[in-house]
Amino acid sequence: MPRVVRARITPxxxxxxxxxIxxxxxxxxxxxxxAVEGKANKAALLLLAEHYAVPKSAVxxxxxxxxxxxxxxxxD
Structure with missing residues (x-):
């Protein structure tokens, strides 16, 4: 079961x-x-992957x- 995380993004x-937190x-x-063409979303994905120490494909x-x-x- 995946962990659900709510986040507010500041691009x-x-x-x-x-x-x-x-x-x-x-x-x-x-x-x-x-926040153009999904660049901020992609950066947020990479940041969360690093924060939770999981591969980016897991986010x-x-x-x-x-x-x-x-x-x-x-x-996880």
Whole structure:
């Protein structure tokens, strides 16, 4: 069963790449990539794979492709 992670993405961030855990258990992802042509989504996938120490093929965007708020599934 995959782990479901809720995340808020901040593209074009000078602070990133960085993962912060928020009080409600969701994640705040800061990525340097722009939010055009899925570049920020791809950067978020790579950042989550690194954060959870899983291969990038184990991380999938399941909801929120065009939203700031996204849901990812991560296979353990």
């Amino acid at each position: 074009n961030s000078r602070k990133g790449p960085l993962v912060e 928020l009080d409600d258990g969701s994640l705040q992802l800061y990525v340097r990539a722009a 999938r965007l399941s909801a929120g492709a065009t939203s700031r708020f996204k849901r990812f599934e991560i296979d």
